[in-house]
Every structure is written in C-alpha cells, then in structure tokens.
Amino acid sequence: MRNTHTEERKPSRTKTPTFLLELPLFAEAGQAARMDAHLEVGRQFYNAVLSAGARRLRRMRADPAWQAARAIPRTEMQERKAAFAALRERYGFSEYAFHELARKLRVAWLAEHLDAVLAQTLASRAYRALNRVCVGKAHRVRFKSKSRGLDSIENKRSDTGMRFVLEPSVEGRPHGFLLWHDDRLPALIDWDDPVVAYGPRARGADREGERFYVQLVLKGLPHHKPKHTAGTDTIGLDLGPQSLAIVPRQAEAQLVPLCAELRPDARAMRRLQRRMERQRRAANPEHYDDKGRPKKRGKGAPRWKESRSYQATRRRKAARERKLAAHRKSLHGRLAHQLVRTGNTIITEKLSYKGWQKRYGKSVGRCAPGMLIDHLRRTVAKTGGTLHEVPIRSTKLSQFCHGCGKTVKKPLWQRLHQCACGIGPVQRDLYSAFLAAFLDPTDPLPSCARYVVPWEGAEARLVAAYERAKERAKEGQVVPRSMGIPRAGARLPKSLSEATQELLFLSNRGKVEAWKHRSEPPLLQPGEPSELRQG
Numbered sequence: 001m002r003n004t005h006t007e008e009r010k011p012s013r014t015k016t017p018t019f020l021l022e023l024p025l026f027a028e029a030g031q032a033a034r035m036d037a038h039l040e041v042g043r044q045f046y047n048a049v050l051s052a053g054a055r056r057l058r059r060m061r062a063d064p065a066w067q068a069a070r071a072i073p074r075t076e077m078q079e080r081k082a083a084f085a086a087l088r089e090r091y092g093f094s095e096y097a098f099h100e101l102a103r104k105l106r107v108a109w110l111a112e113h114l115d116a117v118l119a120q121t122l123a124s125r126a127y128r129a130l131n132r133v134c135v136g137k138a139h140r141v142r143f144k145s146k147s148r149g150l151d152s153i154e155n156k157r158s159d160t161g162m163r164f165v166l167e168p169s170v171e172g173r174p175h176g177f178l179l180w181h182d183d184r185l186p187a188l189i190d191w192d193d194p195v196v197a198y199g200p201r202a203r204g205a206d207r208e209g210e211r212f213y214v215q216l217v218l219k220g221l222p223h224h225k226p227k228h229t230a231g232t233d234t235i236g237l238d239l240g241p242q243s244l245a246i247v248p249r250q251a252e253a254q255l256v257p258l259c260a261e262l263r264p265d266a267r268a269m270r271r272l273q274r275r276m277e278r279q280r281r282a283a284n285p286e287h288y289d290d291k292g293r294p295k296k297r298g299k300g301a302p303r304w305k306e307s308r309s310y311q312a313t314r315r316r317k318a319a320r321e322r323k324l325a326a327h328r329k330s331l332h333g334r335l336a337h338q339l340v341r342t343g344n345t346i347i348t349e350k351l352s353y354k355g356w357q358k359r360y361g362k363s364v365g366r367c368a369p370g371m372l373i374d375h376l377r378r379t380v381a382k383t384g385g386t387l388h389e390v391p392i393r394s395t396k397l398s399q400f401c402h403g404c405g406k407t408v409k410k411p412l413w414q415r416l417h418q419c420a421c422g423i424g425p426v427q428r429d430l431y432s433a434f435l436a437a438f439l440d441p442t443d444p445l446p447s448c449a450r451y452v453v454p455w456e457g458a459e460a461r462l463v464a465a466y467e468r469a470k471e472r473a474k475e476g477q478v479v480p481r482s483m484g485i486p487r488a489g490a491r492l493p494k495s496l497s498e499a500t501q502e503l504l505f506l507s508n509r510g511k512v513e514a515w516k517h518r519s520e521p522p523l524l525q526p527g528e529p530s531e532l533r534q535g
C-alpha cells in the first residue's frame, strides 16, 4: 500500500500538471439502473465508514489525553504534534486506518458492487470529512441521505475497476467508453473541441439528474486560448443590479444588460421551483389548512413527506443550478476580457452587493454583479492593470452634476440626468460611468474643472451608446427596466394615476421621499433634476 503511517499527510502532490475534462455518457435504462444500484451501494458504504469513523473520533476526544494534548502550548510544536499523533494512532483515526476499516466493511454483497479501490477512495472521503471536524474546520459531518444519494464516485486508478478506455473506430477517430463492472457506456466526445484533442485517460463518474457524466483527470495543461492583449484606455464603470454602463476615456461607450442570456435558464428554474412546491403540497395535504395556507408547526407535528417525483425534480433543479452557475461564470469571463481589451485601468464605485441582495434579490441572484467585479479584478490584475473601487460615500457619482457642481439625489425611477445648468439629457448610468472614468482614484472627489474638457468629447459618445441600446431594445433584446428604455410594445402608463402607482412602487424604501417633492413648482433651479422621464 502506498499510504504510510505519517499523519497530516496531504494527498501526494503530483509533479505533472493535470486538469479535468467532463464528458456526457449514453446510458440505456438497464445500464442506468445498474449504475444507480452501484451508486446506492457506494452511498451505504460511505455512511457505514463515516459512522464507524465518527465513533472513533468521539472516543478519541473523550480521552483525557486529548485535553492534555490540547493544553500543550502551540510554541511546543513538536511535542504537541507527537501527542496528537499518538492519540490518532491509538484510536485508529488516520486515512490508513480508514482504509483498513473499509477492507473489513466491504463484505459479501457489497463487494459485488464496489471494487476495492472505489471503497478505498470512499473511505478517504469519509476520513477527510471527519478530519475537518477533528481539526475544527467543520462542525459536523453529513451522512448521505437516500433521497439525495451519492453524487459521484471516484477511482484513482486507470487500469482496474471503473475506468475509461478509447477504442479505434472505422471513421478514424476513436470512441470512448466508461467501463464499470459489465457495462460499457459510450461517451459523447466532440473531437473538434481543442480541449479534447489532448487524449483522455481515466477516472470518475458523476451523476447529474438522470444523466451520467464521466470526469477524466488528464495529464498536461488545459488548452489556453491565444493570449488576450490588454488595452491602455481607462474605463469608468457603473454597475447596476441588471445593467452595466461602460465609458472608456477614448473608446466607444456602451450600455449593456447583464447576463441577459441567463433569463431563459432562470425562468426554467422558477418553473422547477413551482413544480417542487406543487409536489410538496400534493404529498403533504395535512400540512395545509382548507384555504391552502401552510399550517403553523408545533412540536410533534407529522414529518414532511418527499415523493419520488419531488426528489427527481429536486435533482433536476440541482443539476440545472450547477449549469446556470457555469454559464454565468463564462459570461462574466467574456465580459471581463472584452473590457480588458479596451483598457486595464478600471474605475468604479465600491458598492454593497449585500445590500443589493436584500433589495433586488432576484436579479442579483441571476446576474451576480459582485462575482463579476471579482472576476474583473482578477482578469485585470493578470494583465498588470488595476481595478480601482472608489468609496461611494465621498464620490456620489449618481448625484453629481459637473456643470454646476451640485449633488442632487435622483429618485430611482428617474433614468436621465438633465440639469438646469445645461448638462444632459443623458442616461444616468452612462453619466456616472463617465464621471468615474475621469476620476482620480488617489483623490476620488469629483470636481467641476476636471470634467469640462472631457465632456466635450464624451457627450456625443454617451448619447450614441444610449441610442444603440434603444435600437437593440427595438430589435427585441430584453432590457432591464432600470436602463430607462421603453420596451418595444410594453404597456405604457395611460393615465397619471396609473403612472403614479407604478412610480411609487418603483421608488420603494426611502426613495418615496424624493418622489413626494415631485409636484413642487416646475421652475428649475441649477442642480435640480428635471422631471423628464422616458417611458
């Protein structure tokens, strides 16, 4: 056996770099049922090891020697380490001991489903979970429930047990198969994908909803796209929960919706959510009163039941969620690279995404603007640039007007900046992004003098960006309401009272105040925003 007695040993670091490749598998009904059976046995086995291991951990911690070892000051490193190592040895709490345990537990009918190496990797997994509790990184371990099952199983060897093979075919390009027991599951391989061309070798199967995937650990480095070149411009950004205004100092300005491609996915997700709700209701009528409202639950209330179809829907939703997250990440990456191509000095206001989460939960959940900023920061850093986040409290870019130097709060519904001093009308997010672009990040206080010259060149670009966004909306692109573009064919407020309701709804929480002053004399003072509202 490769593993030695030494404790705290990290999984041996391979010197050769590796990467992961995931391929979908074709499974017929019979094959899928057998795979499910294997995974179910894997689940029970994992739970058995976890339970036995948890007992060992409890006994070890109850030993007075454990408290004594903890009392050794951290400065006496050697002594402390030796004391803990002795305890682990005595109670069999090590990866090696868990492999021994796995050997004993893998008996009779279990062995038919689970080969020795898979059992060993499951034991390692259980050990790692318990060890996190042992060293205080986790509070408890989770047993795998029957309904959720084991998501994946892993083999660390490519010559025995579950493995992946390539076989030559008549068409020239080889076919890939996952071999597991007596089943051969063909994999769907896109040979034109440059990542695949590296040639797969072995290990691991993952289950996702009703589908199976094989995950291969491949030697070598993943395929990298040709290096992106970084631009030299400075870019001002104004990030909203659903939209992004991009204003470089020189290049073209843009107003784009965030992650618009995710809308259909998010819709499908909500449908699954509603379906789960219906299934839960159908299976638990005793938890609802005759008006269909959920009853208050006291102690001793009957347990909630989960129907099989409910569990299936939950699995599908989980799979969908993983996919959505991956899709979002790639969209963020694309946007970040597109920005860096223009310039790698980026200035934006530091925002509280936590606060947004409370207020615009749905769209923030879909577009994840905070993650976008993190992604952007990493991408920019890779090219030697900087992302400056200036404090919103001192800058107040969304309220500032460079023509008269006044800061005036705009109500949320007012999507244009138009000031009596002659600036505007211009879309407010684009205007904030413009102000950010020409800000000095070391002294982020907007001053009028700074903006006079840049405004000459920028005004036309901002107007053009807004016009382009309008064009795209007309062509059918879905744009968030916050961009201030009337949707093609959208219902427009017909009467003032109707408009009032809608506006009040938009300007929730505190913003109502600003709205109340709306009916003051129409005479505009410098710095006062006009009442003009598009749409």
Ligand SMILES: [Zn+2]
Pocket: 401, 402, 403, 404, 405, 406, 419, 420, 421, 422, 423, 526, 527
């Ligand atoms: Zn002004």
